[in-house]
Amino acid sequence: MKTLTVWALRGVLAVLLAGSVFVQVVMVPLLAIDLNEINADLAYVRIPFVVITVLGIVSIQVVLVCIWRLVTMVRRDTVFSHAAFRYVDVIIGAVVAAALLVFAFAVLLASANHAVAGDAVAPGIVLLACGVAAGVFCVALIVLVLRMLLAQAVARDIEAANMRAELEEVI
Numbered sequence: 001m002k003t004l005t006v007w008a009l010r011g012v013l014a015v016l017l018a019g020s021v022f023v024q025v026v027m028v029p030l031l032a033i034d035l036n037e038i039n040a041d042l043a044y045v046r047i048p049f050v051v052i053t054v055l056g057i058v059s060i061q062v063v064l065v066c067i068w069r070l071v072t073m074v075r076r077d078t079v080f081s082h083a084a085f086r087y088v089d090v091i092i093g094a095v096v097a098a099a100l101l102v103f104a105f106a107v108l109l110a111s112a113n114h115a116v117a118g119d120a121v122a123p124g125i126v127l128l129a130c131g132v133a134a135g136v137f138c139v140a141l142i143v144l145v146l147r148m149l150l151a152q153a154v155a156r157d158i159e160a161a162n163m164r165a166e167l168e169e170v171i
Helices: 003-035 040-075 083-115 123-170
Strands: none
Touching: 003 040, 040 083, 083 123
């Protein structure tokens, strides 16, 4: 991978990570304060909503750090090794966790509709959140397919190294 590409990707990852830390440190406490002003019938959703938000941000941060490590491995030309699987597996786990968090958010929204008379949240929003959860889960499946491609590439790299060693013995 070209050096400029690596530095550009690292710059974007650093900005995203700094932004997520800002949201976690500044915006989430403000969200918690704002949630104190909601209807008393919906008081039970305050803590789960904040917890889902914080855990969602943490899952994003985990993915960003793992991508940073994989980019480092690409730069060092060591990405086609078994060490890369650890980071890819963590990414898959974090994305699945994010999908479950979005689904939990949808369930929380749906329960808010049943707690108060009338619709506290439009039913379309709940359906949209379920669609987002499915989309995030689809990303996890895509990364799983990419992991399988990485496994094939590692196997081919090992095979090529063995063939080179055999060829050197012959020569």
